[in-house]
Structure formats: structure tokens, C-alpha cells
Amino acid sequence: MNNRQRPYKIKLIQHSHLDIGFTDRQEKIKQLSIDFLKQVIRINEKIESGERRDWNGFKWTCEAYWSVESFLKSESKEWIVRLEQAIKKGTIELTGDYLHLSELIDEQVLVSKLKASREYADSMGVKVNSSMNVDINGCSQGYGNALVDTGIENLFTCVHTHHGMYPLKRQEPFWWEMPNGKRLLVWNGDHYHLGNDLGIEPLVMIEKEEQGNFVTTPVLHEDVLKDVYKRITSYVQELENQEYKYNFIPITVSGLYGDNCPPNGHIMDFIEAWNGMYGDEVFIEMTTVHDLFEELKNTDKEIPTYSGDWPDWWSDGVGSTPKSTKLFREAQRKLRAINGLNTENQYIEQSEIEELENNLILFSEHTWGSALANGKPWSSLAQSLRFRKDMYATQAHVRAWKALDKILYKKGEVLLSVNRPLTFKLINPNPLSVKEVVKLPVLRKWQTILLKDGFKVVEKGNGNDLVYQTENLDSSGKKIELYVELEFAPYEEKIIELMPCKQEKLIASLSPVPRDKVNDVAKLNTNNPVEANMFRLETPFVKIVWKQGDGIVSWIDKQEKKELLRGDRLYNAFTPIYEITKKREGEDIGSVRRHLGRNRKGFHVERDRGKLTNVKVLSIGPLYAKVELQYEMEGVSYFSLVLKAYANSPRVDASIRVNKDSVWEPENVYISLPFAVNQAVETETWFEKTGGLIRPRIDQLPGTCVDFYCIQEGLAMTSNDQGLVICTPDTPLIQMGSLDAKEVVLHGDTEHIKNSDLLYSWAMNNIWETNFGIELGGFHEFSYSVFWGGEYCSPQHSIETCRGLNTGIVSFYYEEN
Numbered sequence: 001m002n003n004r005q006r007p008y009k010i011k012l013i014q015h016s017h018l019d020i021g022f023t024d025r026q027e028k029i030k031q032l033s034i035d036f037l038k039q040v041i042r043i044n045e046k047i048e049s050g051e052r053r054d055w056n057g058f059k060w061t062c063e064a065y066w067s068v069e070s071f072l073k074s075e076s077k078e079w080i081v082r083l084e085q086a087i088k089k090g091t092i093e094l095t096g097d098y099l100h101l102s103e104l105i106d107e108q109v110l111v112s113k114l115k116a117s118r119e120y121a122d123s124m125g126v127k128v129n130s131s132m133n134v135d136i137n138g139c140s141q142g143y144g145n146a147l148v149d150t151g152i153e154n155l156f157t158c159v160h161t162h163h164g165m166y167p168l169k170r171q172e173p174f175w176w177e178m179p180n181g182k183r184l185l186v187w188n189g190d191h192y193h194l195g196n197d198l199g200i201e202p203l204v205m206i207e208k209e210e211q212g213n214f215v216t217t218p219v220l221h222e223d224v225l226k227d228v229y230k231r232i233t234s235y236v237q238e239l240e241n242q243e244y245k246y247n248f249i250p251i252t253v254s255g256l257y258g259d260n261c262p263p264n265g266h267i268m269d270f271i272e273a274w275n276g277m278y279g280d281e282v283f284i285e286m287t288t289v290h291d292l293f294e295e296l297k298n299t300d301k302e303i304p305t306y307s308g309d310w311p312d313w314w315s316d317g318v319g320s321t322p323k324s325t326k327l328f329r330e331a332q333r334k335l336r337a338i339n340g341l342n343t344e345n346q347y348i349e350q351s352e353i354e355e356l357e358n359n360l361i362l363f364s365e366h367t368w369g370s371a372l373a374n375g376k377p378w379s380s381l382a383q384s385l386r387f388r389k390d391m392y393a394t395q396a397h398v399r400a401w402k403a404l405d406k407i408l409y410k411k412g413e414v415l416l417s418v419n420r421p422l423t424f425k426l427i428n429p430n431p432l433s434v435k436e437v438v439k440l441p442v443l444r445k446w447q448t449i450l451l452k453d454g455f456k457v458v459e460k461g462n463g464n465d466l467v468y469q470t471e472n473l474d475s476s477g478k479k480i481e482l483y484v485e486l487e488f489a490p491y492e493e494k495i496i497e498l499m500p501c502k503q504e505k506l507i508a509s510l511s512p513v514p515r516d517k518v519n520d521v522a523k524l525n526t527n528n529p530v531e532a533n534m535f536r537l538e539t540p541f542v543k544i545v546w547k548q549g550d551g552i553v554s555w556i557d558k559q560e561k562k563e564l565l566r567g568d569r570l571y572n573a574f575t576p577i578y579e580i581t582k583k584r585e586g587e588d589i590g591s592v593r594r595h596l597g598r599n600r601k602g603f604h605v606e607r608d609r610g611k612l613t614n615v616k617v618l619s620i621g622p623l624y625a626k627v628e629l630q631y632e633m634e635g636v637s638y639f640s641l642v643l644k645a646y647a648n649s650p651r652v653d654a655s656i657r658v659n660k661d662s663v664w665e666p667e668n669v670y671i672s673l674p675f676a677v678n679q680a681v682e683t684e685t686w687f688e689k690t691g692g693l694i695r696p697r698i699d700q701l702p703g704t705c706v707d708f709y710c711i712q713e714g715l716a717m718t719s720n721d722q723g724l725v726i727c728t729p730d731t732p733l734i735q736m737g738s739l740d741a742k743e744v745v746l747h748g749d750t751e752h753i754k755n756s757d758l759l760y761s762w763a764m765n766n767i768w769e770t771n772f773g774i775e776l777g778g779f780h781e782f783s784y785s786v787f788w789g790g791e792y793c794s795p796q797h798s799i800e801t802c803r804g805l806n807t808g809i810v811s812f813y814y815e816e817n
Contacts, residue, residue, distance in 0.1 A: 008236060009248045011287040012200065014267060015061045017134050017192055017259045019367040021385045022771060029260055033067035034074060036262050041082045043265045044091040055268040059286045061093040063132050064100065065117035084124055093288040094121050096131040096152040103140055103315045103710035104732060105364040106332055107691040109357050110143065114150045130154040130289040134192045136366045137164035138312035138704065142691020145178045154185045154293040158192035158252055163598060164313030167703035171239060173296055175305040179692060185293060187250060195253025198235060199228035202270040218266040220273040229278055245301055250292050308700040309689060315710035316600060317368050319733050319765040320773035322780055324393040326730045328363050333807050334400035338407065340429035340491060347407040356403065359396035368772045375590045377774050386773060414815040422447065422498035425814035428488035430804040435487045437623050437646060438809045445478040456501040457484055459494060466496065469621035485623055485648060495814060529647040530625035532617045537627050537643055541650035546629060551575045551612040557788060564724065564788065569674035569758060574654055576610035578635040579668040593666050593769035599741045600767050601668060608634035623647055635667060636660050651787040662777025670735060671761040675786065677722040680756040686795035688712040693795055696736060697755045702748035708735045708762060713806050716798035723792025727785040729806040733762035
């Protein structure tokens with residue numbers, strides 16, 4: 001400190017880091033959050049009454065509006081008045097964040113929830129223009145844009161670098177520019193427990209008075225303050241070594257060391273004692289996030305501007321719960337369909353939508369489970385927190401379907417009855433035109449008997465006969481799926497009917513194979529526009545070829561006569577890859593995971609590739625052909641890839657079914673996606689993330705992750721004249737580049753990382769030693785769609801098409817009133 005050129009001021013921000021779970025049951029965390037606000041209110045009132053006048057200047061920053069909202073919903077009018085008095089006085093600071101989120105949430109729910117804090121503040125005449133993002137390792141550019149659009153000007157971040165990293169430099173501000181030119185002022189802070197590490201949260205003695213009451217007294221003797229002095233001056237020297245240019249230092253502190261901790265008025269006792277001894281060198285004052293940025297704006301220092309996405313290093317945790325993540329994503333898409341059908345709340349009350357949104361955002365909150373999740377996965381707390389987390393996805397799924405059922409019933413859905421007509425209504429809930437092969441509700445035995453002599457499908461209104469295809473759902477033929485192909489304008493509704501017709505037979509579609517049922521003949525005499533056998537799948541648009549062991553070795557665009565699989569691929573299309581990092585001598589199950597660092601695998605990782613062992617032709621008809629490819633691989637007892645290629649469009653759907661073994665050691669499962677247009681020459685890769693599109697490894701903040709990303713509905717690869725789109729409705733994680741453990745490169749560190757690198761769907765993992773899930777065992781299904789052509793040169797159009805395809809067409813039994 002002797003070389004210090006100026007006195008410093010620590011701007012101390014007291015808060016409680018909110019984890020909904022991790023330290024206790026989720027409902028208990030809500031109770032704690034409410035009680036922490038009551039404790040702050042009591043501290044405020046003691047200061048005002050003069051009982052604790054020495055605590056004057058005490059402040060508390062509420063990280064997330066969820067805590068305040070929970071208070072408002074549960075407490076009496078008297079408590080609410082006392083809360084609002086503390087807010088208006090400035091003792092309690094409201095911030096603009098609703099919760100600290102993973103990147104699973106989409107913009108429709110995010111924007112809805114971000115408005116809540118601002119609207120409540122406006123009702124009191126209080127200004128809220130700052131947000132506090134703590135612990136998590138990033139937030140999408142769309143998230144930043146949503147903050148700006150809801151009136152937030154400032155973002156204070158405190159990244160926890162466990163398995164992650166902050167961008168740029170810590171303890172420095174920057175302007176974060178959005179695609180529309182609007183900017184968010186960011187202070188890129190240090191760890192959120194820094195104040196506790198430095199000793200600013202004083203030790204407290206609990207003593208018993210003669211009357212029998214317990215009292216707390218902070219330990220503030222000279223030796224304690226000297227020790228804190230060494231820590232603080234060492235930290236200041238570290239900042240000076242990185243050419244820190246401000247005379248104030250923002251530092252966060254919790255009332256006790258840990259997450260979900262209460263306020264601590266005794267920190268004011270420490271500040272008074274410190275300032276009395278060392279305040280002429282480093283003065284400490286308690287402040288708020290808003291006041292921090294006001295002081296920053298009053299400086300004359302130049303603040304750099306950066307733009308781009310801020311990928312969250314911790315987003316990989318969503319792959320630890322693949323089943324509930326799939327449910328969550330389906331519920332989120334159903335909400336989009338509901339909003340498309342319920343534009344004026346004419347079918348569903350807004351309160352029902354809010355309950356659905358509440359469950360969606362609670363599942364996407366960054367806390368997945370217990371601190372014991374992987375070290376003691378059998379513990380009651382670990383199991384309880386995991387089931388409750390899954391419950392949010394399940395409840396969101398239930399509420400989404402209940403709301404959609406209500407809408408469909410009001411739109412004419414006829415429920416199961418003896419005389420139910422074979423009439424169906426189909427609705428496009430999307431704001432764009434869609435051409436789709438639509439699956440109708442299942443036909444059951446008593447219905448198929450009515451149609452045993454044949455039928456036709458007629459579009460009501462124009463009388464057009466529609467081409468259709470059927471599939472048996474079981475060997476008995478008691479349940480049949482029926483598919484028709486239709487084009488829809490935005491939000492268009494169509495009605496179709498099944499009519500008896502002697503010329504058609506109700507049989508499941510299958511090619512005229514030889515009597516031995518082996519599909520191995522190159523060309524069979526069939527009128528179907530699609531072909532499939534043991535070695536290839538072919539339509540007018542694509543020819544897919546596979547080999548035993550190797551899997552899919554070719555994927556030809558027949559219109560352009562070009563190979564769509566990359567020549568530099570290491571694994572073939574949709575080949576599964578399994579990784580395990582085994583414990584070494586001296587390691588326990590926790591330390592082997594801690595040592596994975598940012599690679600998400602160990603240097604000694606073992607890897608196995610799926611080997612193709614068997615092929616089945618499932619269906620051939622006028623609309624599509626479907627085949628099943630079966631693989632063998634370590635880590636799974638069953639792995640099946642079902643490909644469905646369409647007769648009238650350049651599109652292939654893929655469905656992966658897997659029975660995963662239960663393994664305690666850290667694992668990853670990837671699916672290879674080695675697709676490209678023009679062999680990845682002069683092409684760009686685009687990801688849909690929350691609220692917008694990015695080019696990974698291009699549109700990013702310096703110093704951010706370039707190995708994996710959490711995306712929304714899919715990705716696109718575009719060139720001047722061609723495009724290829726991959727929809728990922730169930731699996732949000734995408735790995736980019738090499739799967740090997742390697743020296744970690746951050747964005748901006750090198751020019752050698754490519755935007756057009758190899759891609760993998762990161763289907764599941766259990767690599768974290770804390771918080772995230774460990775049990776991957778059981779049955780899973782993951783769906784993908786691949787489509788391509790000249791109309792997909794625009795990334796915006798490509799992703800809009802992807803969203804529409806994933807949301808789908810709504811179909812149901814219908815009867816006019």
C-alpha cells in the first residue's frame with residue numbers, strides 16, 4: 001500500500017445469493033427469502049427508532065425480484081407497508097432481475113418476468129435501472145437485450161469461476177452493445193463472496209447474559225482488523241498490478257459465508273471499527289448497485305464497448321436432467337402455441353398463463369439440486385431437491401397441456417364417445433406459413449373396423465382428396481397412426497374427414513418385399529416416390545447410405561448432386577459417442593469431477609463410438625420412408641436411430657432411442673452432426689439463443705467460452721446460395737470442435753478457432769460434482785430434423801422455419817356445434 005497513488009473507497013454491497021435449492025428444500029428457500037426481508041425491515045426500523053443509530057447507512061440489495069414477489073404474495077398488508085417504507089428510504093434496493101437463470105428460458109417468458117420488478121417499482125414511484133447477476137457464468141445477448149427493453153441500464157455481475165470464467169477483465173466496466181445499437185453498462189465484478197473472504201463479515205460471539213438471554217457481539221479487536229488489513233491491502237495491490245484505474249472498488253458481502261444467507265447488521269460495526277483505524281487508506285461504505293453505477297458514470301474514465309453473446313459456462317448442467325429438460329422444452333413450445341391461439345385471452349385466463357410461466361422459469365433457474373448431488377446422491381436432501389426440480393418441468397408440462405386442451409375444447413374438440421365422427425380440425429398456431437406432414441390422433445380398433453374396406457381423406461371446404469400414409473403402432477393393428485400433408489397460412493385452420501372408399505385398403509404401408517421379408521433388393525417395382533432397404537434410404541431429394549460398423553457414410557443432396565456430410569468429419573452422421581473419465585488412484589467421486597475443469601472431461605478420458613449392427617425397414621409409402629439403425633456402444637444397453645425421409649421435401653427426421661446405463665463416474669454422450677453446405681467453405685454457422693441469432697465464435701464477448709453452447713430451437717449453416725438447418729427440440733447443448741481434452745481457448749485468444757467447425761449434439765452428461773444431476777440411467781428419446789436447400793440461405797428464415805416445425809400443427813377430433 002506504500003506505493004499507492006490515491007486513497008481507495010470500498011463500495012460494499014450486502015446481499016444474499018439466491019439459490020432456489022442447493023442449501024435446502026426449494027420451499028424452505030422461499031421461506032428464508034421472505035424472512036430475510038423481514039430481518040432487513042426490522043434493522044431499518046431499529047435504525048429509525050434510534051435503537052441502532054450506529055447502524056445508520058445499512059443497505060440491502062435484493063438480488064432477484066422473485067424474493068420480493070414471494071413476500072408480496074404471502075405477507076400481510078402491514079408487512080407490505082413496512083417493506084415499501086424500507087424500499088423508498090433506500091435501505092432495500094430492488095433490482096431488475098427476476099431470478100438467476102440458465103439459458104434454457106426463451107424470450108417470451110423472460111420478457112414477461114423481467115417486467116415484474118419494474119412495474120412494482122413504478123407503482124411506488126421508485127426507480128429501478130440496475131440488475132445484479134451473481135454466480136452464473138454468462139447470459140445470452142438476448143437476455144441483455146431484454147434487460148434494456150425493460151428499462152434496465154446497468155448490469156452488475158459476479159461470476160463464480162468454478163468450471164467457468166469471467167470475460168475480459170474482472171473488476172472493470174464495459175458497455176455491452178446490443179444488435180439494435182442499445183447499450184447496457186456492465187461492471188464485471190469479482191466473486192460474490194469476496195467480502196466474506198476478505199473478512200468484512202465479522203466473526204460473532206454468542207454470549208449468555210445473567211438474565212438468561214443470548215446476545216451477539218462482533219469480534220472486532222485489533223488483531224482481527226490487522227488480519228483483514230493484510231487481506232484487503234493485498235487485494236488492492238493485485239488490482240493495481242492489473243492497472244486498475246478507479247479509486248473505488250465494488251465488493252459484495254453476505255451476512256454469513258454461504259448462499260441463501262441472512263442480512264447482518266454487525267457488518268456496520270465492522271465498517272465503523274475499520275474506518276476508525278484504516279479509513280484514511282481504504283474507506284468502506286455500504287452502498288447499492290444503483291449508487292455504484294452513479295459513481296461510475298460520474299468519472300471521466302473511458303469505458304470500452306463490446307458486443308456479442310456471453311455464453312454461460314454452466315449451461316452444460318441442463319444435460320444432467322435430459323428427461324425433465326425435454327419436458328420443459330415441450331412445455332415452452334406449447335406455450336408458444338397457446339399464445340398463438342389465445343391472442344386476446346379469449347380462451348385462457350392470464351392467471352393460468354402466469355402459473356405456467358412460473359413453473360417454466362423456476363425450472364430454468366440456475367440451481368439444479370443439492371450441494372450433495374453427486375457426492376452423496378442417495379441422501380434424502382439430494383433426492384428431494386432433484387425431484388422438486390423435475391416437478392417444475394412436470395407441472396409446466398401439465399399446465400401447458402391443460403391450457404391447450406381447454407382451448408381445443410372451445411374450438412370444437414369432441415372427446416371420446418361411441419359416435420365420435422372421423423372428422424379432424426388442424427390448426428397452425430405459428431405466425432408463419434407451414435407445409436407439414438401432420439400426424440392425426442390415433443385411430444383405435446373400433447374405428448379401423450369401420451374403415452376395413454378402405455377410405456379416403458378429404459379436405460372439407462374444397463373437397464380435395466389428400467394423399468395419406470398409415471402406420472401400425474402395434475403388431476395387432478389395433479392402433480393406427482394416420483399422416484396427411486397440408487400447407488397452412490399463419491394461424492390457419494383446416495378440417496378434414498375420413499370417408500369410406502372401396503378403392504383404398506386400410507393397411508400399414510410397406511414395400512413389396514420378397515416373401516422372406518428381407519429388404520436387400522436395389523430397385524423394387526413400386527409406385528412410391530421413396531425407397532428403403534438394408535443399405536440405403538432414398539427420396540427424390542436425398543440418398544442416405546450406411547455401412548455395417550461405420551453407420552451413415554453418405555448423405556447426398558440429389559437436387560444439387562452434392563454430399564452434405566463433411567469430408568473432415570471424425571464421426572459419421574448421428575453416430576453416438578460415449579465418454580467416461582474414471583477415477584484414478586487417490587481420487588474420490590468428487591475430486592475426479594473437480595479436476596475436469598473447463599474441459600468437462602479428464603486428460604485420461606476413455607471414448608467409445610457407436611457401431612452399426614442392424615437395420616430394419618419400418619415403413620414405405622407415398623409420403624415418407626422410415627428405417628431403424630441399431631448401434632452397440634459402451635455406456636448403453638440399447639441405442640436405436642430411426643430415420644424418416646419425406647417424399648415431397650428435402651427433409652429427414654431423426655429419432656434417437658437409448659437405454660442408458662447408470663454410472664456414477666463422470667460421463668458424456670454426444671451425437672455427431674457432421675453436416676455442411678459446400679463442405680463448410682465460405683459458410684456461416686448460426687445458433688438460435690434466447691432472443692436472437694448469433695454466429696458462434698464470431699458474435700461473442702472477448703474471453704468467453706467457444707467450446708459449447710445452449711441453444712433454443714436449432715441451428716443453421718448458410719452460404720450465398722444454399723442453407724442447411726438442424727432442429728434440436730429436445731437437446732439444447734451443442735459442442736463445437738474437438739471432443740478431446742485440451743488447452744482451453746477463449747474467444748479472441750486465437751484466430752484458429754472456426755465458426756464452421758464440427759458440431760455435436762451434447763445429449764447428456766453427469767460431470768458436475770455439485771448441484772447438477774448424476775443419474776442418467778434409463779430410457780430416453782431425442783428428436784432432430786434436418787432440412788436444406790436454396791430457400792434457407794437466410795439464417796432468420798431458417799430458424800423461423802425451425803421454430804414452426806418444432807411447435808408443429810395442432811390436430812384433434814372435431815365436430816361442429
